Amino acid sequence: MFLNTFRGRLDIYSAGHTHTASVTAEVWDGPPPVQDPANWDEQDEADFESTSGEVAVWSMSLGRSDDVITLAELGGSWRVRVNCAGRNEAAALSGDEGTGEGVEKDLVQFWPAKS
Template structure:
């Protein structure tokens, strides 16, 4: 599984180990519309409990991204859907050339969990 949810953070595992993936983040008021599954290599959903109303993106190689994603004024219960494409190409690139940029692409969507 490429997505693991923990209290306060999400771990997303890349198929390659020596590249910088592209990440787009969306925050929705409700469940985002379904997407064509054929356009993604992997998709996963999980419950997410942030410790505050903001989420930061971290990379093992680059550290913390400058911008934080604002979910709400405080924590709360959220759902997250992570979709990814380019996994096979990123894995091959890591094996052959060793580095790459934006080959693997992620879409991370957050929305409030319904109680």
């Protein structure tokens, strides 16, 4: 499973153990259109609770990003959909060369849970 949820946290696991994925985040007012599954290796949805209205992005190797994703001015309940492409390529790259960057791409979409 590439998406695991915890209280106030989402863990997105790369298929490449030494790979840094490219992440695009979007915040929507309501559910975004469902992405064509043919364009993605994995897709999953989950509930997400933000106490501050912001989400920080962390990497196991790089630590916390300076940028935050602003969901709202206050905390609340959200849905999140994660779409991921390039997983097989990232796994192969990690196995062959040991490192990689940006081959695996994640699209993370947030919207209010009550929409």
